[in-house]
Amino acid sequence: MTDQTRRPLTYKEAGVDTAEGARAVERIREAVRSTYRPEVIGDIGGFGGLFSAAAFKDMDDPVMVSGTDGVGTKLKLAQLLDQHDTVGIDLVAMCANDILVSGAEPLFFLDYVAVGRLESDRMSAIVGGIAEGCRQAGCALIGGEMAEHPGTMDADDYDLSGFCVGVVDRPKMITGEKVRLGDVVLGLSSSGLHSNGFSLVRRAVVEGHENELDLPRVDLGGASLGAALLEPTRLYVKSVLELLNDGTDVHAMAHITGGGITENLDRVLPDGCDALIHRDSWPVPSVIKAVVEAAALSADDAYRTFNMGVGFALVLDPREAPAAAVALRASGETVWEIGEIIAGNGVVCYR
Helix, strand or coil: CCCCCCCCCCCCCCCHHHHHHHEEHHHHHHHHCCCCCCCEEECCCCCCCCCHHHHHHCCCCCCEEEEEEEEECCHHHHHHCCCCCCCEEEHHHHHHHHCCCCCEEEEEEEEEEEHHHHHHHHHHHHHHHHHHHHHHHCCEEEEEEEEECCCEEECCCCCEEEEEEEEEEEHHHHCCCCCCCEEEEEEEEEECCCCCCCCHHHHHHHCCHHHCCCCCCCCHHEEEEHHHHHCCCCCHHHHHHHHHCCCCEEEEECCCCCCHHHHHHHHCCCCCCCEEHHHCCCCHHHHHHHHHHHHHHCCHHHCCCCCCCCEEEEEEECCCHHHHHHHHCCCCCCCCEEEEEEECCCCCCCC
């Protein structure tokens, strides 16, 4: 075939449908706008997201805090169940809860969605979840990318990542350096497994049980296993920021993600301090119990893998802890006193 007779190959025939991409952008426009704060400049569709820093002028020493993360293999379960409107909440929560640990207020969020084949309906559901997470965190979704990867990803496959940027005034930044012996550890309830440990979850309770995921279960209070596993990560931003803004002197905080309490709370402990956690001081969610039992995990392995029902922890002076717990409950959190700070070598131990 000569060059003159060769049929042109279009981008769509190569696997990328720019018209479907344009439809997807139009479908998500209102969801994105619903997250905007007064500091947002411009609208969806620009080459860069613009956010005014004018509010920082009232701070003594504004410190920008950023966090990036993904959703991991929980996405495989969302794809299996064809439910795509909650994993975006997970994406925002994994980032926003992380920067909250420093006392930072999340300001804006950007996402990256890679798909094998772009479908506007599914993309609208995914980004709608991201927008819902941003509304819960009080941050603006100011940009993102929808990337179609034919030939490198299966048509129905997708992956999510994102990053969040926030700010805290340096004099109010929480670093863990104020933690002292005798401090109390408060735990805030998780909404379930959140977005960690799903490679193990899928091996233990999903593979070989795909036809049972939609069935109601007595041990899950009538919920199906699929619904319990996909329950999105809880966002702690608004309740914790309200506590901090009311002047509560929080010494340290930890977002309990991969590695569980064992490998997250220790990250904020100063030299000479351990956190002694009382395992019987809160109830473990039924869905986590089901996974732990199916995987035959020891208690130590379970607390090093899953959040076990505690999604966020705060360390406070024992004189401040009771009032802080009351305030957090008034903001909608379920709160338990789960331990205390003792002499040690910077690790989490259990009783």
